[in-house]
Amino acid sequence: MGKKYKGKLCVYCGKRPSVTGDHVFARKFCLDKYRGYLPQVPTCDECNRVKAYLEHYLTTVLPFGGQHRDSQETFSTLVPKRLEKNAKLHRELRIGYAGDKIPLREGHIEPLFAFVAKGLLWHHWGITLTDDDCAAAIVIRNDGAGFLSHIFTKMSARDRVVANLGEGALTYEGIQAKDYAQFTLWRFLVYGGLNFAETPRDPNGKHCIIFAVTGPRAPLANFWSSVFKEELPAAQEVIDADGDGNKNGATERPEDCCGVREERSGP
Ligand SMILES: [Zn+2]
Numbered sequence: 001m002g003k004k005y006k007g008k009l010c011v012y013c014g015k016r017p018s019v020t021g022d023h024v025f026a027r028k029f030c031l032d033k034y035r036g037y038l039p040q041v042p043t044c045d046e047c048n049r050v051k052a053y054l055e056h057y058l059t060t061v062l063p064f065g066g067q068h069r070d071s072q073e074t075f076s077t078l079v080p081k082r083l084e085k086n087a088k089l090h091r092e093l094r095i096g097y098a099g100d101k102i103p104l105r106e107g108h109i110e111p112l113f114a115f116v117a118k119g120l121l122w123h124h125w126g127i128t129l130t131d132d133d134c135a136a137a138i139v140i141r142n143d144g145a146g147f148l149s150h151i152f153t154k155m156s157a158r159d160r161v162v163a164n165l166g167e168g169a170l171t172y173e174g175i176q177a178k179d180y181a182q183f184t185l186w187r188f189l190v191y192g193g194l195n196f197a198e199t200p201r202d203p204n205g206k207h208c209i210i211f212a213v214t215g216p217r218a219p220l221a222n223f224w225s226s227v228f229k230e231e232l233p234a235a236q237e238v239i240d241a242d243g244d245g246n247k248n249g250a251t252e253r254p255e256d257c258c259g260v261r262e263e264r265s266g267p
Contacts, residue, residue, distance in 0.1 A: 010044035011122040012051070012115055014129050018042030024119035025170055026055035028082075029062075029190075031073060034166035039123040047115070054112040056082075060089060061104065066191025074169075074191075109210060110233070113137035117186050117212035120174055124161050127182050129214060136224065136233050137212035147227070148187060148211060155185070168192060183215030 005021030012022075022043035027035045043051070060082040063074040083090040114135040121127050121135075129135065140148070157175040164171045170190055177183035188210040195208070213220055217232075224232035 005040065005042040008042040009128055010047055011041045011128050012043055012047035012118050014131070014133075016044035016046060019045050020048060022048050022051065022119070024116055024123060025165060026052075026059055028055065028059035028078070030166040030169055031078075034169065037165060039119070041119045041122050051112065051115050054108050054115070057089070057105065057108055058112060060086070062190060062194060066194060109139055110137045113186075113188060113210050113212045116188070117184065117214050120161075120172070120186065121182065121184055121214050124174065125159070125176060125181065125184075129182060132216055133182055133214065134217050134220060134232070134234075135212065135214040136220075137210060138228065139208050139210055141208055148209075151185065151227070152187065177215070180216055180219065183219060184213065186212040186214075188212070 005018055008018045010016045010018045020043060021040040023038045023040055025038050027038060030038065060079055063079050066074070114137045117135045117137065118129060121129070152173060152175060155175055156178050158178045158181070159176040161174045162172075169192075170188070172186055172188045174184055174186045177185075190210065193208065213224065215223075221232040224230070
């Protein structure tokens with residue numbers, strides 16, 4: 001890893017110095033041929049570890065529910081190797097997997113995409129959130145997301161970005177609000193739309209998109225409650241997925257909790 005990502009401010013916590021570069025979208029989300037094109041940002045060790053923990057789980061599980069052809073290829077080529085190394089997850093999926101639905105653990109997608117939104121905020125606009133700001137994400141049904149399209153179309157923006165990584169394996173759109181440079185909205189389509197067995201707001205599981213926001217706490221809270229009729233999550237903590245009593249992956253190394261070492265890339 002070159003100097004480019006060291007000794008800066010970590011874009012995820014905005015507090016600690018960065019020690020390495022992190023792929024905003026884990027390389028494992030994509031097939032090998034696309035991995036060179038993924039954006040990278042400076043990260044500290046702590047944030048990197050928690051994010052890698054979430055990524056290891058999601059890059060194994062999400063291809064189960066993908067609609068995109070790459071997710072089929074990922075599913076048949078990469079996922080079995082990942083599962084071989086993680087007997088517990090393998091068991092969990094074997095019990096819960098039913099056709100096109102994913103037995104998804106709660107509390108993983110949201111914190112990961114809050115990380116992703118912060119990473120993209122820096123990648124596209126060079127902004128790192130402060131203590132007065134926050135980021136949050138939510139999984140919503142694609143067919144119920146018309147109001148989001150409306151917001152994306154109507155919001156008066158200072159800038160907009162659209163990206164397509166891995167020929168449709170991962171697409172996203174972001175808009176930066178006029179009033180605050182750090183106020184951004186994001187929507188993500190992963191593997192052409194995911195089909196979940198159950199999410200808190202989607203018991204029937206139809207193609208889902210992921211929506212995320214960053215921005216100053218107060219205006220963001222207003223926005224969130226007006227759109228979702230609920231309070232902005234204070235902090236989306238990584239909940240204990242392994243049932244081992246640890247609240248998140250931060251207290252254990254990813255290779256310990258998942259049985260494999262996170263793939264790392266040069267330079
Ligand atoms: Zn950090």
